[in-house]
Amino acid sequence: MAHGHARPVLLGLIGSPIAHSASPAMHEAAAEALGLEAHYQLIDVPGADAAQLQSLLAALAPIGFAGVNVTYPYKEAVLPLLDGLSAGARAVGAVNTIVVRDGRLIGHNTDMTGFSRALVQAFGPRPEGPVALIGAGGVGKAVAVALAAFDGVEIRLVDANPAKAEAVAASLAGHAAIRVCRSLAAALDGARGVVNGTPVGMLPDRGTPVPAELLRPGMWVADAVYSPLWTPLLTDAARIGARTMTGRELAIHQALDAFALFTGREAPAEAMARAFDRVVAPPAG
Structure with missing residues (x-):
């Protein structure tokens, strides 16, 4: 199957520290199970202030991101920097998923x-x-x-x-x-x-x-x-x-919901769960 023609779906995670994140494995595996190609980039930015976050977010659309997740410590800080919020994100007052649509950034909360x-x-x-x-x-x-x-x-x-x-x-x-x-x-x-x-x-x-x-x-x-x-x-x-x-359940379910928002496709739960387990709980021995 030639993947050469379609550009990979570009996704990422903004936060710090995020080296242990299972998100790249989960989203890339979900895409693969659907015959898509995704690249999920860890964007580890410690101590970013509002201006730095603003310029980072402003770069997402031009670079071609379909969306990014947001984690500690920026879930609240990104709120005023977005073009729109889902009802859920507004109710929570925090965003963990940003979808890029026609150059606009819309915040959601799949936590x-x-x-x-x-x-x-x-x-x-x-x-x-x-x-x-x-x-x-x-x-x-x-x-x-x-x-x-x-x-x-x-x-x-x-x-x-x-x-x-x-x-x-x-x-x-x-x-x-x-x-x-x-x-x-x-x-x-x-x-x-x-x-x-x-x-x-x-x-x-x-x-x-x-x-x-x-x-x-x-x-x-x-x-x-x-x-x-x-x-x-x-x-x-x-x-x-x-x-x-354990945190496994929240991690998988928030990722399933985020993937659907990023791609418009339902995420294969099995593929995500397997990817999570491979990264976080590899079999002993």
Whole structure:
């Protein structure tokens, strides 16, 4: 099959540090499974200010990008630099997927849609609450909006920066039972679910956002981090018999949704999952 004529679909990821990202493997494998060719470029820019981000984004269309993903620490910073936002991205106040259309940059949030689907797959159609949500940054906000869509789930938000948490709670007031907790212990007291939406536990960090003694066997525990797949938080949770969801599910589902937005084609879930596992959880031995 000659691939020589069609130009490869140019995709990428803006963030830092991103060397461990599974996104290039997932998107390139998905394209290949559909008979397309994709090139997914890691665009690792540490410490970029608004002006640097602006010039980087301005270059995407002329260079020929179909779209890019955005990760830590730029999911919120790109917001005012885009030409338009999906309703979801506006609700979340963060963007993890930018689609280039006719020279215009449109922001989407597939962390929100991806987390929602991953959660249902892992824990059933109505995840039990109350849910302690740690982190009110880019991922935490997407998780909050996703959880708000489930009927009657109380969200207890906790963040090292209480003002950030208050802002997220205020934006969801009227759409969700959400309250800000000043301490982890308060958020976890009587909670049925726990979600880590912070980078705590992501290598090289070996910490956990939740001291093991606050976890209970009846809880479900989800982590957005997938490097390592089994974070200290999830290891602690599994040890006491709590149900767990690794960052694998969110990573795959947000990528599936992003790929569909980039290409207009439905992404083959199997190909993406295999690619993720090849990169992140290679078989032992």
